[in-house]
Amino acid sequence: MARLAVNVDHIATVRQARLAKEPDPVTAAALAELGGAHGIVVHLREDRRHIQDRDVAILRETVKTKLNLEMAATREIVEIALKIKPDVATLVPEKRQELTTEGGLDVTAFETPLKEVVASLHGGGIAVSLFVNPDAKHIKTAHRLEADYVELHTGIFSEARSFARRQEEYERIVTAARLARKLGIGVHAGHGVDYQNIFWLRNVTEVEEFSIGHSIIARAVLVGMERAVREMLELVS
Numbered sequence: 001m002a003r004l005a006v007n008v009d010h011i012a013t014v015r016q017a018r019l020a021k022e023p024d025p026v027t028a029a030a031l032a033e034l035g036g037a038h039g040i041v042v043h044l045r046e047d048r049r050h051i052q053d054r055d056v057a058i059l060r061e062t063v064k065t066k067l068n069l070e071m072a073a074t075r076e077i078v079e080i081a082l083k084i085k086p087d088v089a090t091l092v093p094e095k096r097q098e099l100t101t102e103g104g105l106d107v108t109a110f111e112t113p114l115k116e117v118v119a120s121l122h123g124g125g126i127a128v129s130l131f132v133n134p135d136a137k138h139i140k141t142a143h144r145l146e147a148d149y150v151e152l153h154t155g156i157f158s159e160a161r162s163f164a165r166r167q168e169e170y171e172r173i174v175t176a177a178r179l180a181r182k183l184g185i186g187v188h189a190g191h192g193v194d195y196q197n198i199f200w201l202r203n204v205t206e207v208e209e210f211s212i213g214h215s216i217i218a219r220a221v222l223v224g225m226e227r228a229v230r231e232m233l234e235l236v237s
């Protein structure tokens with residue numbers, strides 16, 4: 001059975017919209033663990049648009065499962081990772097203008113600088129995952145870089161509009177997952193995974209862990225709405 005790692009970035013997005021204290025991603029992470037999550041994921045972006053340094057530091061103390069820090073391979077963030085020591089660091093591409101991570105990291109084009117970053121994270125006792133598009137060349141590069149995991153980008157699959165396109169992307173994910181396993185690399189998958197397309201993706205038995213944020217937080221907001229209104233109604237009346 002695949003593990004589920006829950007990304008709580010969107011909780012911080014709501015908090016930062018008001019620069020308030022709540023909702024706290026640390027509390028959300030604890031509740032996700034109570035719900036059975038096998039891991040917690042946060043992305044400390046260079047622009048700090050949602051998760052803050054304080055969140056990562058506290059989560060390191062409170063997460064009882066596994067803390068996976070999504071991060072750009074920049075000097076500043078690598079130094080923070082080496083201090084915080086998440087269980088896993090997932091290297092992702094990062095652009096300031098994007099709404100969310102757009103596409104996998106081009107590990108092949110950046111193989112040389114990434115070698116140093118992976119070695120330095122490994123030196124700090126941190127397992128390294130590389131977020132890549134499901135292409136053989138990137139899986140082979142990840143192997144050369146001695147990555148512990150690849151996280152296969154499922155965004156193109158989840159956004160596919162036609163059945164044929166989705167099937168094609170699904171096949172690419174299956175082929176990439178098999179190659180990674182053959183090379184001894186652990187396989188994670190994420191981006192755009194939801195309560196519908198998981199029926200496809202859970203058949204990719206090579207995937208050890210799904211990293212899911214948006215769909216879970218979106219559902220949490222809606223399934224919690226009625227109760228939240230009822231509780232306020234009791235106070236109001």
Ligand code: PXP
Nearest residue numbers: 101131190191192211212213214
């Ligand atoms: N994996 C990576 C590398 C991501 O950047 C994200 C988005 O933060 C996710 C997984 C989760 O994607 P989603 O929020 O669409 O479930």
